[in-house]
Amino acid sequence: MSLGQFKLLRPRNLHEAISHLVKYSANIRVLAGGTDLIPSMRQKLFEPEYVLDLRAINELRGIRPQANGMVEIGALTPLRAIEKSVYLLQHYPVFTEAAATVASPVLRNMGTLGGNICLDTRCLWYNQSLTWRKGCGFCIKKDGNLCHVAPGGSKCWAAFSGDTPPALLCLKAEIEIAGPNGVRRLPVNDFYTGDGENYRKLASDELVTRVFLPAESAGYRGVYRKLRVRGSIDYPLAGVAVVMKRSNGHVQDARIAITAVNPAPLLVHRAGELLVGAVLDEALADAAGDLAARAAKPLTTSALTPEYRREMIRVFTKRAVLDAAAN
Ligand SMILES: Cc1cc2nc3c(=O)[nH]c(=O)nc-3n(C[C@H](O)[C@H](O)[C@H](O)COP(=O)(O)OP(=O)(O)OC[C@H]3O[C@@H](n4cnc5c(N)ncnc54)[C@H](O)[C@@H]3O)c2cc1C
Numbered sequence: 001m002s003l004g005q006f007k008l009l010r011p012r013n014l015h016e017a018i019s020h021l022v023k024y025s026a027n028i029r030v031l032a033g034g035t036d037l038i039p040s041m042r043q044k045l046f047e048p049e050y051v052l053d054l055r056a057i058n059e060l061r062g063i064r065p066q067a068n069g070m071v072e073i074g075a076l077t078p079l080r081a082i083e084k085s086v087y088l089l090q091h092y093p094v095f096t097e098a099a100a101t102v103a104s105p106v107l108r109n110m111g112t113l114g115g116n117i118c119l120d121t122r123c124l125w126y127n128q129s130l131t132w133r134k135g136c137g138f139c140i141k142k143d144g145n146l147c148h149v150a151p152g153g154s155k156c157w158a159a160f161s162g163d164t165p166p167a168l169l170c171l172k173a174e175i176e177i178a179g180p181n182g183v184r185r186l187p188v189n190d191f192y193t194g195d196g197e198n199y200r201k202l203a204s205d206e207l208v209t210r211v212f213l214p215a216e217s218a219g220y221r222g223v224y225r226k227l228r229v230r231g232s233i234d235y236p237l238a239g240v241a242v243v244m245k246r247s248n249g250h251v252q253d254a255r256i257a258i259t260a261v262n263p264a265p266l267l268v269h270r271a272g273e274l275l276v277g278a279v280l281d282e283a284l285a286d287a288a289g290d291l292a293a294r295a296a297k298p299l300t301t302s303a304l305t306p307e308y309r310r311e312m313i314r315v316f317t318k319r320a321v322l323d324a325a326a327n
Pocket residue numbers: 029030031032033034035036037038039075076079101102103104107110111112113114115116117118119120161162163164206207208209233234235236
């Protein structure tokens with residue numbers, strides 16, 4: 001499968017990158033590590049005339065703790081650098097654990113945080129070759145007008161399948177977005193739409209440039225648990241992130257987020273709130289698992305049955321809550 005014909009643009013700074021996006025916004029795709037973009041271009045899911053290669057923009061790389069206790073991470077920072085960061089491990093362990101489960105070491109060397117946040121949603125009917133998709137009459141997400149997963153509907157239910165966003169949701173992270181009108185900041189919680197087709201709130205002339213982890217989320221115990229077919233390399237089929245702070249045996253604060261079972265990663269507010277103020281035991285962890293499973297709406301977009309994936313959200317949430325308390 002060929003990549004097709006396109007012109008590669010290599011801006012040296014953010015200003016140049018935005019200028020290219022404005023000029024070619026109708027037909028341009030951003031390339032960071034390329035670990036998802038390139039396979040997708042081979043499958044003709046994206047057929048851009050221009051590819052904007054961000055890799056020469058060094059200002060978008062690096063993990064920078066700030067004097068006020070928050071930490072700033074450039075969108076081009078490789079996932080491997082996040083996984084190996086002693087600072088992040090000490091202050092935001094759920095984030096390093098989630099990053100360490102993405103794909104494989106080789107892909108984490110190439111793959112970036114920005115690419116993981118902006119990752120396209122996935123579906124068994126979509127992540128296929130052109131010939132395969134054509135044989136099925138295409139679908140709403142690309143080139144068609146029907147959904148094989150939810151026939152009769154007009155919405156795409158492709159699953160968001162990134163590992164770091166649930167951890168970022170638990171940490172109340174913010175994303176910086178740069179565009180022709182300057183920069184804006186958005187909580188990760190507001191970045192995703194919940195629609196598998198247009199899954200993120202990012203205009204075609206905008207880029208994700210930085211991620212901010214707030215000081216008040218530092219020091220939480222954290223756990224990430226993930227279901228996948230091949231333990232060494234696969235996308236999540238269900239994922240749960242939990243962060244928790246305890247004091248005198250009581251849960252002071254807790255947050256729980258899920259991924260790969262909805263068109264967007266999701267903070268399950270009620271599951272976290274249930275734990276606050278309580279002394280944790282198996283029954284409470286079970287109840288949090290039930291709430292998380294109820295928020296999960298897996299469909300036949302992915303390998304393994306929706307029933308099994310929802311059940312694993314319940315099981316993983318319970319285990320992650322107990323592990324976060326035992327940490
Ligand atoms: C075999 C295999 C297994 C994988 N397993 C996992 C897994 O377990 N978990 C997981 O989360 N991912 C997985 N991935 C997907 C991918 O490797 C990671 O999500 C990676 O973090 C993507 O980052 P990237 O820099 O390579 O993104 P790219 O491929 O460069 O880009 C991904 C998407 O984001 C857009 N984009 C990238 N950066 C920006 C930016 N700064 N601003 C705006 N848009 C941007 C691109 O245009 C593209 O649409 C897997 C991929 C493969 C091939």
